[in-house]
């Protein structure tokens with residue numbers, strides 16, 4: 001039986017390419033939500049539970065045997081199935097906000113647009129194994145070379161996905177932008193080439209507007 005994928009208003013994700021600045025954006029979101037008295041659960045993908053973090057290791061470790069794109073997709077969805085059931089749904093059910101560093105949009109961008117896997121298969125996995133999506137997704141959009149230069153200044157050695165070439169990351173970027181075009185009510189596109197202070201302000205503005213919208217609906 002095909003399940004539907006429902007968005008939850010307290011579920012927020014951050015997406016973007018390497019070096020886009022998700023780490024400080026997440027801190028800005030957490031601080032604003034906590035200042036307004038909300039419980040906040042910060043999490044990430046692939047990962048978010050002990051088992052899913054082990055799957056993350058399998059996906060990113062460059063020292064294992066070559067990973068087929070199909071295997072990569074199934075691993076990120078195995079991690080997500082566990083993450084949703086162990087962490088995300090329980091937190092939302094008790095009224096918390098969940099802020100996730102990446103979610104299913106990354107699979108459409110990296111495994112779909114980047115690796116060339118069929119988006120209909122990804123959508124089927126999303127329906128069958130996940131069944132939930134964020135109410136708000138902040139896409140930190142940045143030129144691929146700029147993002148990679150930022151990340152290169154930090155990483156000692158690249159993981160398996162970071163070892164890909166620029167054309168792969170260009171497809172990923174376009175994949176994210178396409179998702180934002182397809183779901184404009186969920187996505188907010190943020191220019192991540194600005195200074196950290198400007199990006200932080202844009203992130204807080206987007207969240208502020210989202211909370212105002214929720215208050216008028218509740």
Ligand code: Z5A
Nearest residue numbers: 018019020021022023045046076106107110150161195196
């Ligand atoms: N992946 C996948 O393939 N399929 C899936 O379904 C999912 C994930 C869920 C791990 O994700 C990998 O998993 C990811 C996609 C894949 N691979 N890649 N590439 P991750 O989010 O853990 O890895 P990441 O994207 O490589 O994270 P990142 O490089 O750390 O990006 P970030 O968190 O956005 O960057 P940051 O740590 O906040 O900032 C990076 C550096 O830039 C840092 O030194 C900052 O000080 C600097 N920075 C940040 N903002 C600025 C501004 N505004 N100006 C200048 N410098 C800045």
